[in-house]
Amino acid sequence: xxxxxxxxxxxxxxxxxxxxxxxxxxxxxxxxxxxxxxxxxxxxxxxxxxxxxxxxxxxxxxxxxxxxxxxxxxxxxxxxxxxxxxxxxxxxxxxxxxxxxxxxxxxxxxxxxxxxxxxxxxxxxxxxxxxxxxxxxxxxxxxxxxxxxxxxxxxxxxxxxxxxxxxxxxxxxxxxxxxxxxxxxxxxxxxxxxxxxxxxxxxxxxxxxxxxxxxxxxxxxxxxxxxxxxxxxxxxxxxxxxxxxxxxxxxxxxxxxxxxxxxxxxxxxxxxxxxxxxxxxxxxxxxxxxxxxxxxxxxxxx
Amino acid sequence: xxxxxxxxxxxxxxxxxxxxxxxxxxxxxxxxxxxxxxxxxxxxxxxxxxxxxxxxxxxxxxxxxxxxxxxxxxxxxxxxxxxxxxxxxxxxxxxxxxxxxxxxxxxxxxxxxxxxxxxxxxxxxxxxxxxxxxxxxxxxxxxxxxxxxxxxxxxxxxxxxxxxxxxxxxxxxxxxxxxxxxxxxxxxxxxxxxxxxxxxxxxxxxxxxxxxxxxxxxxxxxxxxxxxxxxxxxxxxxxxxxxxxxxxxxxxxxxxxxxxxxxxxxxxxxxxxxxxxxxxxxxxxxxxxxxxxxxxxxxxxxxxxxxxxxxxxxxxxxxxxxxxxxxxxxx
Amino acid sequence: xxxxxxxxxxxxxxxxxxxxxxxxxxxxxxxxxxxxxxxxxxxxxxxxxxxxxxxxxxxxxxxxxxxxxxxxxxxxxxxxxxxxxxxxxxxxxxxxxxxxxxxxxxxxxxxxxxxxxxxxxxxxxxxxxxxxxxxxxxxxxxxxxxxxxxxxxxxxxxxxxxxxxxxxxxxxxxxxxxxxxxxxxxxxxxxxxxxxxxxxxxxxxxxxxxxxxxxxxxxxxxxxxxxxxxxxxxxxxxxxxxxxxxxxxxxxxxxxxxxxxxxxxxxxxxxxxxxxxxxxxxxxxxxxxxxxxxxxxxxxxxxxxxxxxxxxxxxxxxxxxxxxx
Numbered sequence: 028x029x030x031x032x033x034x035x036x037x038x039x040x041x042x043x044x045x046x047x048x049x050x051x052x053x054x055x056x057x058x059x060x061x062x063x064x065x066x067x068x069x070x071x072x073x074x075x076x077x078x079x080x081x082x083x084x085x086x087x088x089x090x091x092x093x094x095x096x097x098x099x100x101x102x103x104x105x106x107x108x109x110x111x112x113x114x115x116x117x118x119x120x121x122x123x124x125x126x127x128x129x130x131x132x133x134x135x136x137x138x139x140x141x142x143x144x145x146x147x148x149x150x151x152x153x154x155x156x157x158x159x160x161x162x163x164x165x166x167x168x169x170x171x172x173x174x175x176x177x178x179x180x181x182x183x184x185x186x187x188x189x190x191x192x193x194x195x196x197x198x199x200x201x202x203x204x205x206x207x208x209x210x211x212x213x214x215x216x217x218x219x220x221x222x223x224x225x226x227x228x229x230x231x232x233x234x235x236x237x238x239x240x241x242x243x244x245x246x247x248x249x250x251x252x253x254x255x256x257x258x259x260x261x262x263x264x265x266x267x268x269x270x271x272x273x274x275x276x277x278x279x280x281x282x283x284x285x286x287x288x289x290x291x292x293x294x295x296x297x298x299x300x301x302x303x304x305x306x307x308x309x310x311x312x313x314x315x316x317x318x319x320x321x322x323x324x325x326x327x328x329x
Numbered sequence: 330x331x332x333x334x335x336x337x338x339x340x341x342x343x344x345x346x347x348x349x350x351x352x353x354x355x356x357x358x359x360x361x362x363x364x365x366x367x368x369x370x371x372x373x374x375x376x377x378x379x380x381x382x383x384x385x386x387x388x389x390x391x392x393x394x395x396x397x398x399x400x401x402x403x404x405x406x407x408x409x410x411x412x413x414x415x416x417x418x419x420x421x422x423x424x425x426x427x428x429x430x431x432x433x434x435x436x437x438x439x440x441x442x443x444x445x446x447x448x449x450x451x452x453x454x455x456x457x458x459x460x461x462x463x464x465x466x467x468x469x470x471x472x473x474x475x476x477x478x479x480x481x482x483x484x485x486x487x488x489x490x491x492x493x494x495x496x497x498x499x500x501x502x503x504x505x506x507x508x509x510x511x512x513x514x515x516x517x518x519x520x521x522x523x524x525x526x527x528x529x530x531x532x533x534x535x536x537x538x539x540x541x542x543x544x545x546x547x548x549x550x551x552x553x554x555x556x557x558x559x560x561x562x563x564x565x566x567x568x569x570x571x572x573x574x575x576x577x578x579x580x581x582x583x584x585x586x587x588x589x590x591x592x593x594x595x596x597x598x599x600x601x602x603x604x605x606x607x608x609x610x611x612x613x614x615x616x617x618x619x620x621x622x623x624x625x626x627x628x629x630x631x632x633x634x635x636x637x638x639x640x641x642x643x644x645x646x647x648x649x650x651x652x653x654x655x656x657x658x659x660x
Numbered sequence: 661x662x663x664x665x666x667x668x669x670x671x672x673x674x675x676x677x678x679x680x681x682x683x684x685x686x687x688x689x690x691x692x693x694x695x696x697x698x699x700x701x702x703x704x705x706x707x708x709x710x711x712x713x714x715x716x717x718x719x720x721x722x723x724x725x726x727x728x729x730x731x732x733x734x735x736x737x738x739x740x741x742x743x744x745x746x747x748x749x750x751x752x753x754x755x756x757x758x759x760x761x762x763x764x765x766x767x768x769x770x771x772x773x774x775x776x777x778x779x780x781x782x783x784x785x786x787x788x789x790x791x792x793x794x795x796x797x798x799x800x801x802x803x804x805x806x807x808x809x810x811x812x813x814x815x816x817x818x819x820x821x822x823x824x825x826x827x828x829x830x831x832x833x834x835x836x837x838x839x840x841x842x843x844x845x846x847x848x849x850x851x852x853x854x855x856x857x858x859x860x861x862x863x864x865x866x867x868x869x870x871x872x873x874x875x876x877x878x879x880x881x882x883x884x885x886x887x888x889x890x891x892x893x894x895x896x897x898x899x900x901x902x903x904x905x906x907x908x909x910x911x912x913x914x915x916x917x918x919x920x921x922x923x924x925x926x927x928x929x930x931x932x933x934x935x936x937x938x939x940x941x942x943x944x945x946x947x948x949x950x951x952x953x954x955x956x957x958x959x960x961x962x963x964x965x966x967x968x969x970x971x972x973x974x975x976x977x978x979x980x981x982x983x984x985x
Contacts, residue, residue: 264802
C-alpha cells in the first residue's frame with residue numbers, strides 16, 4: 028500500500044509502451060505473470076463459453092452432486108476437475124464465473140476512482156492555495172484510515188449488492204489517485220512554460236488538458252494496476268465477511284466464504300481452489316505493476 | 330624488503346567489478362613501511378589512496394576485492410586471512426581513522442560504550458579495567474573530564490572533539506600501524522594543525538608506524554618522513570620527504586608542488602595541472618599521466634618501470650625531471 | 661509547540677464531529693432498523709412501541725442531537741440485539757482484540773526483523789531471494805484465505821491447534837490474557853500469526869531498506885576497523901539505528917492491526933471487537949456500528965496526533981508538512 032503511494036512524480040521521456048517493451052521483459056516471472064493474466068482475463072470475459080457447466084442454472088445443478096472430490100464424475104457425466112461444493116455446483120465453473128464478478132467490481136471501481144481522483148487532483152494542482160490545501164486535507168484524513176475499514180463501514184451503511192461494493196471501493200480509492208495526480212501535476216506547474224501558458228491566457232481547460240494531464244498519465248497507469256490488485260483483494264475480503272456481493276452473484280471471495288463451512292469436514296477444495304485463483308490473479312497483477320513502475324521510474328524500483 | 334619492515338606490499342591490485350569488466354582502483358602498488366615510520370600518501374581524490382588504505386585493513390567493500398599481490402604484515406601474508414583472523418588484526422595491530430569525524434561514530438551509542446567495546450574486542454578484561462584505559466586515552470588526546478564525556482553521545486561533541494575521540498579509539502590497543510585517511514580535512518585549520526601535532530607525538534610515544542593519506546602535499550610534508558605520490562591507482566613517485574620536496578622527479582609531483590599556494594608568487598593565480606584524472610574504465614595505455622603531461626611523447630605509451638634516482642627515491646616516468654631540477658627548468 | 665498541539669487537537673475534534681454527522685445521516689438513509697427488531701407479523705401497536713422505546717419515532721435531527729449529547733457523556737446507545745449499552749459491550753470485547761493485535765505486532769517484529777536484516781546484509785544471497793519473493797507473495801495473498809489454509813493444515817489435517825475461540829485466560833501482573841495459559845496460547849497462535857502476516861512483509865521491507873542504508877555508513881566501517889565481530893556490529897550498531905524508524909511506523913500501523921483484526925476475528929471466531937462489529941453489520945445493529953466507528957476514528961486520530969507530536973518534538977522542520985506515511 029505504502030509503495031503505491033510512493034509512486035508520485037514519474038515522467039516517461041518517451042512512450043510508456045516502448046519503454047516497457049525495451050525493459051527486461053525476458054524475466055521469466057514477468058512473462059509468466061503476463062500470460063497468466065491474459066488467460067485469466069480471457070476466461071472471465073468468455074465465462075459462459077469456457078466453463079464446463081453453468082453453476083447458476085438451477086435446472087442442471089443437483090444436490091446429489093454435492094461435495095464431490097476433485098476429479099470425480101457428476102451425475103450428467105461431466106468430470107468435476109476441482110470437485111463440487113455443498114450444493115453440487117462444479118467448483119471450476121464457479122471459479123470462472125466468480126472471476127468475472129471479481130474483475131468487474133475491481134475494474135469498474137478503479138475506473139470510477141481514477142476519474143474522481145483525476146478531477147480532484149488536477150483541480151487542486153491547478154488552483155493551488157486554499158482549494159489545494161482543503162482538498163489535500165480531506166485526502167490525508169481519508170488515507171489515514173485503512174481501506175478495508177472504510178469499505179466495511181460504507182457497506183454497513185449502503186447494504187449489499189454489486190453496485191454498492193463498486194461504490195464503496197471507488198470511495199476507498201479516489202484519494203490515492205487524487206494525491207498521485209496532484210503530485211505529478213505539481214511538478215509540471217513549477218516549470219516555466221506553465222507560467223507562460225497562464226500569461227498567454229489560454230483557457231483553464233486547455234492548460235489542464237494539454238499540460239497537467241499528460242504528465243500524470245504514467246504514474247496513474249502504474250497506480251491503477253496495483254490498485255486493481257488491491258481492490259480485488261478487498262472485495263474478496265468483504266464478500267468473505269458477508270458484507271460484499273450477494274450470494275446470487277458470487278465472487279471469488281464469496282466462493283471461499285461458502286467453502287469455509289465445509290473446511291472441518293475435510294472438503295478443502297471448495298475454499299482452496301478459489302483462493303489459489305485469487306492469489307494467482309493478485310500476484311500476477313502485482314508483479315506486472317512492479318515491473319511497470321520500474322519502467323516508469325527506475326529510481327523507485329527495488 | 331628487509332626483515333625489519335612492518336608492512337610490505339608487493340604488486341597490490343584491488344578491483345571492482347563492473348558490467349564492462351573489472352576496474353582496478355589500486356594497480357600494482359609496492360610499498361614498505363618500517364616500525365615507527367611515518368609515510369604520507371598523496372594523491373587527488375579518486376587516485377586510489379583510500380582504497381589502498383582499506384585494502385591493508387581488509388575492509389574493501391564487496392563486490393570489490395584484492396585481486397593480486399601480497400600484503401605482508403610483520404612477515405605474515407594477510408591477503409588470504411579469514412574474517413576471524415582479520416578481526417584479530419584490525420583495531421588491535423592495525424587501526425584506521427576515517428575522513429569525516431561526524432560520521433565515524435555511531436550516533437545512538439554513548440562514546441564510552443564505543444570505546445570500551447574496542448578494547449574488549451581484543452582483550453579479555455573487565456569493563457572497569459577497560460574504562461580505566463579509556464579514561465587515560467581520553468586524557469592523552471586532550472579531552473578533559475573524561476568521565477562526563479564518556480556518558481555523552483557523539484552529537485554533543487564538536488567535530489574536532491569527535492576526531493580526537495576517534496584517534497583515541499585507534500590508539501587504545503597500541504597498534505603497530507595506524508592508517509589515517511585524511512583525518513583533518515573536515516576540520517578547520519587551527520584544529521587541523523593541533524591534531525597533526527598531537528598525532529605525531531602520540532605515534533612517537535607509542536612507537537606506532539603511521540600512514541597518513543592526504544590530497545594535501547603541505548600537510549603530508551609536516552608529518553611524514555617518507556612520501557608516496559599516487560596517481561590513477563599507481564604510485565608514481567616515492568622517497569624521503571625532504572628529498573622528494575627538494576627535487577621532485579615525476580612531472581605530476583612537480584605539478585602538485587607548483588599548485589601549492591605557498592609556492593606560488595604572491596598576487597598571481599594559483600597554478601593548476603590542466604585536465605583531470607583519467608576514467609578508470611578508459612585508462613591510457615602506458616603512463617596514465619601522459620595525457621596531462623607537457624613532456625609526454627610516444628615513448629610514454631609504454632608503462633614505465635619504477636626507476637631509482639637515488640637510494641629510496643623511486644619514480645615511474647620515462648622522462649623524469651633531473652635531480653635537483655628547479656621548477657623554472659620545466660618551462 | 662503548545663499552539664501546534666492545540667491546533668492539531670482542535671482539528672481532530674472537528675474531524676470526529678464531522679465523522680459522527682456523516683455516519684449518523686448516512687445510517688438513516690438505509691433500512692429501517694425496526695424491521696430487524698420485531699417479527700414482521702407483529703401488530704402495528706407492537707412495532708410502534710419498539711420504535712418509541714429506541715427513540716426512533718423522533719425527527720432525525722432530534723435523534724442526532726440526543727445521540728451527540730449521549731456520546732459526550734459516554735452513552736452511545738443500546739445494542740438492538742443484546743439490549744445492553746454499546747460502550748459496555750465494546751469495553752468487554754476490547755481486551756481480546758488488544759491481545760490479538762499486540763501478539764501480532766510482537767510476532768511480526770520477531771519474525772520480520774531478522775529476515776529483513778539478513779536480506780539487507782546479503783543482498784545477493786539465495787536466502788534473500790526467497791525472503792523477498794515471500795514478502796511479495798505475503799502482500800499479494802489475501803490474509804483471510806491464508807487464515808483458512810492455516811486452519812486446514814494445523815487444525816484439520818495435523819490436529820495440533822484448536823480451530824476457533826479464545827482459550828482460558830489468566831491474570832498476571834494485573835493483566836488478564838490468554839498468553840499466560842497453555843490453552844490460551846494454543847488458541848492464540850493461529851489468529852495472531854494470521855494477523856501478523858501482512859505486517860511481517862512490511863517489517864521485512866523496512867528492516868532490509870534500513871540495513872542497506874546503515875551498513876553503508878562510515879560508523880559501521882569504523883566499527884569493523886575496530887576489529888569488532890560481525891555479531892557485535894549487527895546487534896550494537898546496526899539494530900539501534902534501524903529500530904527507531906521501524907518502531908515509529910509500527911506505532912502508526914497499530915490502528916491498522918486493530919482494523920484488520922475484524923477479518924481475523926471472523927475467521928477464528930475470536931471474541932473481540934472485530935467480530936462484534938461484523939455481527940452488528942450483518943444484523944443491522946446500528947448503535948454498535950456507530951460506536952465502533954467512533955471508537956476507531958478516535959483511535960486513529962489519537963495515534964496520528966501522538967506520532968505527529970513526537971515528530972515535531974524531534975524535528976521542528978516536520979511541523980508544517982503533511983502526513984506522508
